[in-house]
Amino acid sequence: MPERLRARRKPNAKGRSGRIDGKHVPLNSPMACGFNSFSWLPLEVIQSAAFAHLGKEATRFFLFLLMDHAQNGGVENGRLTATHAQLVAFGIGKNSVAKAIEEACALGLVAKTQQGGRYGLTNRPNQYRLTFMGWRDQNGQLRNPTNEWKAITDNSAEARRKATQKARRTAVSKKTRRSGKVVPLNRGSSHPHNWDQGSKWEGGDEEADPQ
Numbered sequence: 001m002p003e004r005l006r007a008r009r010k011p012n013a014k015g016r017s018g019r020i021d022g023k024h025v026p027l028n029s030p031m032a033c034g035f036n037s038f039s040w041l042p043l044e045v046i047q048s049a050a051f052a053h054l055g056k057e058a059t060r061f062f063l064f065l066l067m068d069h070a071q072n073g074g075v076e077n078g079r080l081t082a083t084h085a086q087l088v089a090f091g092i093g094k095n096s097v098a099k100a101i102e103e104a105c106a107l108g109l110v111a112k113t114q115q116g117g118r119y120g121l122t123n124r125p126n127q128y129r130l131t132f133m134g135w136r137d138q139n140g141q142l143r144n145p146t147n148e149w150k151a152i153t154d155n156s157a158e159a160r161r162k163a164t165q166k167a168r169r170t171a172v173s174k175k176t177r178r179s180g181k182v183v184p185l186n187r188g189s190s191h192p193h194n195w196d197q198g199s200k201w202e203g204g205d206e207e208a209d210p211q
Contacts, residue, residue, distance in 0.1 A: 039066040039074065045132050050107040050149035053157040057092050057100035062109055064090050065128055078113050078135035078143070081125045099168065101126075106160045108148030114138060 045051055054062060064087060068080045082101075088094045104110040113135075114127035129135040131146050152160075 037070040037073075039070040041066065042132060045109070045149065048149055048152065049154050049157055050109055050152035053107060053152070053154070053161070054109065055100075055103060057096045058103035058107070060090055060092050061087060061097075061100040062104050065110060065130055069130060069133075076136070077133045078127070078129040078137055080128045080130070082128065083125050102164050102168065103161075106164045107157060108150070108152050111146070111148065 061082065064082050065080050068082065069077055072080075084094075084097050087097050087100070092100055101110075101112075105112060108131060111129050111131050112126055113129050114124075116124050116126035118124075131148050133145055135143050135145070137143055
């Protein structure tokens, strides 16, 4: 990158980098455009088979995690949270939340780092990480990106779709037998902006994970 396009930092009295000198910030940079918080998304991820096979609901879940990452200053990857209520408010159908999470994880773009649930009187949400970014584990140690999405091809994405769908239907069937209740299968988002009811990532979709 040419030197003139680099965002330079003014040294402070101790010779350390200080605030960015706006005169040297590229006009198309997020800061020059007035954005204080942002998340980067590599072109390689956008062009990947994993991203291409990401359905509507899973894309919204993925974007929600990117938003949470930006809102936390880009330092909480590995501890990102997205509760059921938050995802429904973000536009995911209430019966599609579990499917969206499973799809994003199956395609290797997201990984769950901590299973949520009720611990005593505390209800803890699941925690996640974006696999193409460095992350912090539960002990606070920094880890390198794992990039599971790179192993996804068009054929393997289809195989994972079928495996996820089968596992979801099995889980729904078991829960139905235990509870004696009929659990609805997903028939598209209940959100008014449902522009992809025919998503091929179908499976079931009660709220599977404690939030």
